[in-house]
């Protein structure tokens with residue numbers, strides 16, 4: 001087997017910075033979504049008391065479901081970003097688990113927690 005390829009410390013640090021930036025953005029988005037959900041919940045209970053706006057209540061419901069959908073997505077994304085940070089720590093980040101090659105940088109920026117290079121990923125499917 002050829003010498004094991006590795007990311008340089010600087011490259012790993014750049015990835016780390018990028019992932020932390022993404023993570024902070026997702027956390028901010030999640031907080032905003034939570035606030036919107038709370039507001040929707042509050043206005044919903046107001047609507048329930050003065051239940052004269054049936055149509056509006058329906059829209060609120062949809063709005064809330066959309067909110068929860070986004071929050072769910074963001075939460076998952078956040079977990080992936082945490083996983084990627086763990087992988088940077090234990091040295092498995094950005095290395096294909098199947099062939100040991102370094103994973104394409106653009107791909108890592110899109111999907112930082114990935115453990116297979118594009119070629120291996122295509123083979124598995």
Ligand SMILES: [Zn+2]
Pocket residue numbers: 096097098099100101116117118119120121
């Ligand atoms: Zn591979």
